[in-house]
Amino acid sequence: MENTVIKIENLVKRYGDLIALDHFSLAIREGEIFGLLGPNGSGKTTTINCMLSLLAFDKGSIEIFGQKMTPVNYDIKKQIGIIMQDVAVFNELTVYENIDYFCGLYITDKAERKRCVMEAVEFTGLGEFLKFYPKKLSGGLLRRLNIACGIAHKPRLIILDEPTIAVDPQSRNKILEGIQKLNRMGATIVYTSHYMEEVEQICTRVAIMDKGKKIAEGTKDELKRMIKNTETITVEVLGLSEAIRNEIVQLPHVYRTEYDGERLIVFCSGGTHNLIRVLDVFRTHEIRVGRVYSELPTLNDVFLEITGKELRDRKGDSHVLS
Amino acid sequence: MFFHDLKYFILSQLKTKNLIFWLLLFPIALGCFFRIAFGEIYGNLTQTEPIPVAVVEEKDNPVFRSVLESMQGSKDRFLDPVDMDEATALDQLKNNTVEGILYINDKLRLTVAEDGLEETMLKKFVETYTLRETILTDAALMHPEKIEAAAAALSKDCHSVAAVSVTAENTNNFTQYFYNLIAMTALYGSLLGMQICFNNQANLSALGARKSCSPISKAVSLAADLTGAVLLQFLCMAVCVTFLVFVLKIDLGNRLPLVYLAACLGGLTGVSIGFFVGSVGTVGQRVRTGICNAVVLLLCFFSGLMVGNMKALVARFVPWLNEINPAAVISDSIYCLNLYSDYRRFGEKLAAMLLISLLFCILGIIMTRRKQYADI
Numbered sequence: 001m002e003n004t005v006i007k008i009e010n011l012v013k014r015y016g017d018l019i020a021l022d023h024f025s026l027a028i029r030e031g032e033i034f035g036l037l038g039p040n041g042s043g044k045t046t047t048i049n050c051m052l053s054l055l056a057f058d059k060g061s062i063e064i065f066g067q068k069m070t071p072v073n074y075d076i077k078k079q080i081g082i083i084m085q086d087v088a089v090f091n092e093l094t095v096y097e098n099i100d101y102f103c104g105l106y107i108t109d110k111a112e113r114k115r116c117v118m119e120a121v122e123f124t125g126l127g128e129f130l131k132f133y134p135k136k137l138s139g140g141l142l143r144r145l146n147i148a149c150g151i152a153h154k155p156r157l158i159i160l161d162e163p164t165i166a167v168d169p170q171s172r173n174k175i176l177e178g179i180q181k182l183n184r185m186g187a188t189i190v191y192t193s194h195y196m197e198e199v200e201q202i203c204t205r206v207a208i209m210d211k212g213k214k215i216a217e218g219t220k221d222e223l224k225r226m227i228k229n230t231e232t233i234t235v236e237v238l239g240l241s242e243a244i245r246n247e248i249v250q251l252p253h254v255y256r257t258e259y260d261g262e263r264l265i266v267f268c269s270g271g272t273h274n275l276i277r278v279l280d281v282f283r284t285h286e287i288r289v290g291r292v293y294s295e296l297p298t299l300n301d302v303f304l305e306i307t308g309k310e311l312r313d314r315k316g317d318s319h320v321l322s
Numbered sequence: 323m324f325f326h327d328l329k330y331f332i333l334s335q336l337k338t339k340n341l342i343f344w345l346l347l348f349p350i351a352l353g354c355f356f357r358i359a360f361g362e363i364y365g366n367l368t369q370t371e372p373i374p375v376a377v378v379e380e381k382d383n384p385v386f387r388s389v390l391e392s393m394q395g396s397k398d399r400f401l402d403p404v405d406m407d408e409a410t411a412l413d414q415l416k417n418n419t420v421e422g423i424l425y426i427n428d429k430l431r432l433t434v435a436e437d438g439l440e441e442t443m444l445k446k447f448v449e450t451y452t453l454r455e456t457i458l459t460d461a462a463l464m465h466p467e468k469i470e471a472a473a474a475a476l477s478k479d480c481h482s483v484a485a486v487s488v489t490a491e492n493t494n495n496f497t498q499y500f501y502n503l504i505a506m507t508a509l510y511g512s513l514l515g516m517q518i519c520f521n522n523q524a525n526l527s528a529l530g531a532r533k534s535c536s537p538i539s540k541a542v543s544l545a546a547d548l549t550g551a552v553l554l555q556f557l558c559m560a561v562c563v564t565f566l567v568f569v570l571k572i573d574l575g576n577r578l579p580l581v582y583l584a585a586c587l588g589g590l591t592g593v594s595i596g597f598f599v600g601s602v603g604t605v606g607q608r609v610r611t612g613i614c615n616a617v618v619l620l621l622c623f624f625s626g627l628m629v630g631n632m633k634a635l636v637a638r639f640v641p642w643l644n645e646i647n648p649a650a651v652i653s654d655s656i657y658c659l660n661l662y663s664d665y666r667r668f669g670e671k672l673a674a675m676l677l678i679s680l681l682f683c684i685l686g687i688i689m690t691r692r693k694q695y696a697d698i
Contacts (some may be wrong), residue, residue: 015696015697049531052534052535053694054524054531054534054535054694054695055694055695055696055697056694056695056696071534071694072539074537074539075537077535077536077537078537080535082531082532082535084528084531084532085528086528087528088527088528088529088531088532089529090330090334090529092333092334092335092337092338093330093333093334093337097330097333101326101330102532102536104323104326104327104330105323105326105327105533105536105537105538106536106537108323108326149532150532
């Protein structure tokens, strides 16, 4: 079995009456890209801050690399790289100076440090901007500088707390590719985000958080198997009668449909050839259809189904049949 | 690790426009403003040329004569008395060769041609002498055996009245603005002190959080940043004093190295206050900087930066405030240095500054050394 890098047990953190973390447990194995997924306020950043011993917690325990994490456990801290949600660099220092400063907090040998800094610069593609000040950098470059400052010392564990907030799609892709590359180079990654597609794209295992609790954990496939929906079929069709919709709901594996007058959405649970069966209904009744899509469930569907938010949305939706 | 942190703290602060403005440009600009505003008065008050005065001896007065003689032997003399007859004296007064005529008789009399600063100083001198002479006369009547000692004292006093009370004291009315300017610059060191907290406390900034996650110990980090802040503040104080003395030609006395010492210790006080203010609470950097600026200006207001006689008013109505107001303590230290020949009061002020610095540093360290936060 792979080594456990982070082990959190029964973590409880309260802010007054608000419970930010409610008996939260987690185990992250070496070599993983572990995604911590949840909406804003779900407790992701609180978990990270507790992990890093920045935040005092009320109950529970945290072990990193088999040792209890404390504010003065510098042996552990040396092996961690942190990329904060907010860009944490000196505005008065150049790109090179910033990376050199943070790298110097971990590596005292000047020659080694210089080599590490240049490698981080190359990795993040900041070579052309070494003498630039952060204020002169675009949002994407600034995020890359933030990452370079966190990884220059070649940490074994890298924690990224929503590193792509307010980043354009192109820079976001580069950041995500960089994270995967770091993982291939041997680093264990903890990645928090509320962008489901990002987590789905890069993470090998995912924990879904809501209201301070872990509501699900596993690989992407494992999580998707947890939910009822396995396929969502969308058909563009006008003037669909109630009878036809009822017929579609009666099809095997179809458990629900939604229709807004222009698009019919068919939710299926299990089975194969669902799309063919739905299209057969339209063909039989000689109904012309527009575009047709078939989508497998995403982590977004997993999250929506597990957190019950979809159930709340349905209260005001009169077009839902099940 | 210490020197690495120190190097980058100094480098980053040297490039911080806000600090350069408040610690260098603003005091220099204000100093220039004061110099222009008080320029003429200041120039007159700090004149080193003695005032030419004609002495017409209508009656022998050995006591006053001894006062004049003792004054002539002094390098700080402010009078240049020349004996002449009345006609010549009037003629020279008319030609502005002399600023006044002193008639020596039973009572000392003064004649001046016009109103002016020199004439005012002469009048003050005559008033002072007359007052002392009355005291001497009374002493002679009541204690004739001590008349010689009293005469010697009178002679000495008059000399000191001329050198200190008339010249130096009036100068202080304006020079104290510059003392307070130095105090203000020193207290703006609080901005540097606050920066230490922003760089080290995870609950105040992302930078602080990142640094707290690194393997540098809080003690080393704080020590490096405090050292950097104090060194930078010393530099700013040295620039400020040098600019005042050598560019604006402000007379801060003959003991300039001690003025630098007082200014630097004042800077230490400023940094320590900022360090303490920065370590308390979780208010943001902008708000905290605003509060700090306001507090510095308020302290300087009570020490007389904006209103010349404010310190005297404070001393009269709330005397304890001058003892605990860092701005007043800093400006007083330089004032004492230039007013008193001994070092006792100066030493007391330096000790007070050190005490304030120590107190705030200890409190700041106690607050900042916290390893974990309840809220970030």
